Amino acid sequence: MTIMEMFELGTARRSRGRTVTEADIVLHAGQSGDFYPHHMDAEFAKTLPGGQRIAHGTLILSIAVGLLAGEVDENAVSYGYDRVRFVKPVHIGDTITSRSAITATRPYPKRPDEFGIVEETVEVRNQRGEIVLAFVHCYLVSTHSKERQQ
Amino acid sequence: MTIMEMFELGTARRSRGRTVTEADIVLHAGQSGDFYPHHMDAEFAKTLPGGQRIAHGTLILSIAVGLLAGEVDENAVSYGYDRVRFVKPVHIGDTITSRSAITATRPYPKRPDEFGIVEETVEVRNQRGEIVLAFVHCYLVSTHSKERQQ
Amino acid sequence: MTIMEMFELGTARRSRGRTVTEADIVLHAGQSGDFYPHHMDAEFAKTLPGGQRIAHGTLILSIAVGLLAGEVDENAVSYGYDRVRFVKPVHIGDTITSRSAITATRPYPKRPDEFGIVEETVEVRNQRGEIVLAFVHCYLVSTHSKERQQ
């Protein structure tokens, strides 16, 4: 079976929503080690456009990927991301949702008989419907599918 | 001043090391909501190449970005990432280090008089010197530098 | 000594109060893996009766048990819970308190000479005095008490 046969272009998914909290930002600073005042200093943040602390880009990306994690084919492994763009800041209390569609499939150049690359384009929107983050999630997929009992 | 004058191509940085722990994976599953058995089920992980749980890609990216966070020009905001590639798995107990170099600068197309794009290419290596992650971190930089008192 | 001699029926305890925070809910979602929108999506929660996110039942039970943890006889091990009932939702900012009383003691059927079962009925109330959770905590108690130096 070819990668084109396994994944149909245009197949779309939409995640649940998730509210980004102050606790998420505090935990992400602790995990990433990034304590920039944009994220962690409410006084400094008053001087920014928007006047509030901004969630880390890597936090929003991590949540956005996780929101779609439950439903992916387990034969696919995460290969990388392309064109990750932080379009608008996410503030404390914003609720984000991920939507995606399969936008490209192609053989994996190094081992085209065994693996394919699937590109899933993801848009992350806030509760006002504004895109805050967009990226392409690249999966490496075995074309020798193995059934895995859950 | 132009963006080319502000950032010299080739300027390199090297971060401290950081050991990726089981606690980091547990916290990242909790933050991202991604509880895939590759990350969270040691029994399942015995069936993977390597035979161990694998750190989330977004965890390694978050740490890698954070390791370099202390030293960036505060006039630069994170704009996005390009060509993020998870080259090798990171296991519990691996110690990673980020190295980077400025690899491109160019005017920001939409407002070329005010902003420039700076591309910093980042390589993340484990304790054996193997590259585990590579990506390009894109910054948007104001060319009207503002001194900001810390 | 029999179990009836060790635990007097009616012996009552009252815990300190503890405010349930947004951070508690975020951490509990991360620990349990339950990211239901009732707990984690403030926009969705506007459509619920009460109009707010609701703490996980297992979070409230965990805190309620913990609030009484400091004072139990160390010879007793937690054996289980009966009739756990989530009577009212707990919202962010509610402060809960556990009260309990010993309501039953009986020999442990499998080894009646060595162990007894003690039932402690627990009521958890919010700051308005409303019961939010009720349950019976069952302990298995050795009737050969061992002094344990702390």
Add this chain to the structure above:
Amino acid sequence: MTIMEMFELGTARRSRGRTVTEADIVLHAGQSGDFYPHHMDAEFAKTLPGGQRIAHGTLILSIAVGLLAGEVDENAVSYGYDRVRFVKPVHIGDTITSRSAITATRPYPKRPDEFGIVEETVEVRNQRGEIVLAFVHCYLVSTHSKERQQ
């Protein structure tokens, strides 16, 4: 539609596995406030049967419930638990899996035309197939099903 028509007796589910880590115990002590030496003191734990620290019962219950959280009908709300029994201790590094089956359905006595009670019996096993926890999860289900777009 009656509750009997909505839920078929015997319908079974099986969760992914999840390894219980030292970090989970540390986080659960912090969340519950239960720092009993059985959970938090490795030296004391050498004197216990098994010779190791034991995960909190409320931690195992929280994970066990969460492991099944992704798949439940959203019209059902968690109503309580019955006959929660901690059958065997769970140690650091054990991997647990939840299996369940619908074992009873009945009208909700207070408002039998609108709600039903569904009992899902859950067994939690470790990587050796031993039952470590068993309980009945009671849901309150609206018999006026509302479609909810995800």
Add this chain to the structure above:
Amino acid sequence: MTIMEMFELGTARRSRGRTVTEADIVLHAGQSGDFYPHHMDAEFAKTLPGGQRIAHGTLILSIAVGLLAGEVDENAVSYGYDRVRFVKPVHIGDTITSRSAITATRPYPKRPDEFGIVEETVEVRNQRGEIVLAFVHCYLVSTHSKERQQ
């Protein structure tokens, strides 16, 4: 009543034990923002005396104070610490215990009729009985004791 009458010199306390885990160090780095390689880089730590990562001083102090927190008179507020000395490093897996004694009481100079200072000298030992931390915890105590119902 004077402060001397309220607190008897020599009154001693001994806490439970608590094992310091890798998760504690990871969480404390995240809370304090101190990601020094002594705490967070297992490869670097091989070059230290002891050859292992070392717990943050503020982590050990925080745990040591917390281990005694359950039992203090609620009329006393923490006023400060004197002569905090990190005598020996604490490594992952070490189990620490706090012991203390009241070593001084005196009127509070600014308002001697209302408040007194109580000094509690604390020694923290590891599982080998070695002192790892010593300090004096100073409390400010109201001499107009208020009964507070718990």
Add this chain to the structure above:
Amino acid sequence: MTIMEMFELGTARRSRGRTVTEADIVLHAGQSGDFYPHHMDAEFAKTLPGGQRIAHGTLILSIAVGLLAGEVDENAVSYGYDRVRFVKPVHIGDTITSRSAITATRPYPKRPDEFGIVEETVEVRNQRGEIVLAFVHCYLVSTHSKERQQ
């Protein structure tokens, strides 16, 4: 080289700001095991001067030390603290900043040829410029400086 030559008296540092959040207090209670109602019970806290929950002293000390952690000479190890004084309560939402100056240097009595003691006096202020915490951080410094490549 003597310790006096290495550290110039009066050398001052000023940290970034950091907002103390409810999540920080919840995490610190979990880490320290100190769930005193002053920190964790918003209802009780209404009876305190200020009417709000108060951050743990050890939390503020941990953050204050961490805020200065990035910039210290790596040849210096933390030796202890003197005269730690919690001058004013820190509430949820307060933003703190650490300022310090080298106020004393002296040979280390036990091995004066090899080590010196450096005292750095630290003041922690909130967003209104009020001192909330003051202490002296004592470092033990090798006078045989070793260059360490980062």
